[in-house]
Amino acid sequence: MKTSKVILSSLLASTILLSCSQAPTEAENATENAFTKVEQEEEAVEEETHQLSLNEGEKWQANPETTEGVNNIVSLVAGFEESEEITQYQKLQDKAKAEFNLIFKRCTMKGEAHNQLHHFLIPIKGSLDILAGDDLDASQKAFVKLKEHLRLYNEYFV
Numbered sequence: 001m002k003t004s005k006v007i008l009s010s011l012l013a014s015t016i017l018l019s020c021s022q023a024p025t026e027a028e029n030a031t032e033n034a035f036t037k038v039e040q041e042e043e044a045v046e047e048e049t050h051q052l053s054l055n056e057g058e059k060w061q062a063n064p065e066t067t068e069g070v071n072n073i074v075s076l077v078a079g080f081e082e083s084e085e086i087t088q089y090q091k092l093q094d095k096a097k098a099e100f101n102l103i104f105k106r107c108t109m110k111g112e113a114h115n116q117l118h119h120f121l122i123p124i125k126g127s128l129d130i131l132a133g134d135d136l137d138a139s140q141k142a143f144v145k146l147k148e149h150l151r152l153y154n155e156y157f158v
Contacts, residue, residue, distance in 0.1 A: 051119065052116060052119045052120055052152060052156050053116065053156075054156060055112070055113070055116075059155075059156055059157055059158040060112075060113040060116050060117070060156060060157050060158070061109075061113055061157075061158060062109060062113070062117065062157040062158065063106070063107060063108045063109055065102075065103070065106035065107070065108070066103050066106065066107055066109065066117065066157075067153075067157065069099050069100070069102050069103035069106065070103065070150070070153045070157075072099045073096050073099045073100065073124070073150060074150050074153075076092060076095050076096050076099070077092070077096070077143070077146060077147050077150060080092050080143070082140065082143065084136070085136075086134060086135075086136045086139060089131045089136070089139035089140070089142075089143060090131065090132060090139075092131060092143070093128050093131035093132045096128055096131075096146075097128050097132075100121070100124060100125065100128060103121065104121075116156065116157075117157070120152060120153060120156065120157070123145070123149050124146060124149060124150070126142075127142040127143070127145050127146035127149070128142075128146070130142035131143065131146075
């Protein structure tokens with residue numbers, strides 16, 4: 001009888017220990033899955049929110065200072081030679097960021113044209129932030145992305 005009580009007690013203790021050790025893992029997985037789902041939903045909303053669109057098939061009217069600033073960034077990027085030195089990307093970022101900041105300072109656009117300009121500028125800021133970093137590979141990729149993105153300006157703004 002004592003043996004069966006010991007075995008029963010051991011089984012009960014093992015069951016409790018196993019269920020306790022598994023419960024947090026399942027809870028952690030559920031929490032992680034919930035966070036992942038929220039992040040994916042936020043990314044989808046952000047992506048949808050930041051889509052450039054035309055003004056009923058027409059380009060948006062930009063103020064001359066904005067166009068000048070974007071053209072200055074385009075010139076800086078066009079004159080840049082891709083490099084194996086991170087400092088070159090950081091220097092490009094310094095110059096482009098100065099122009100980028102002037103665009104915001106001088107912008108007089110209003111309404112949906114202003115919103116669309118921000119949709120255009122947000123990816124530029126992301127690329128510039130990467131160019132300021134210390135990761136050469138990331139900077140090289142951000143440069144290519146920036147160069148490609150800048151081409152969109154003339155498709156959406158006049």
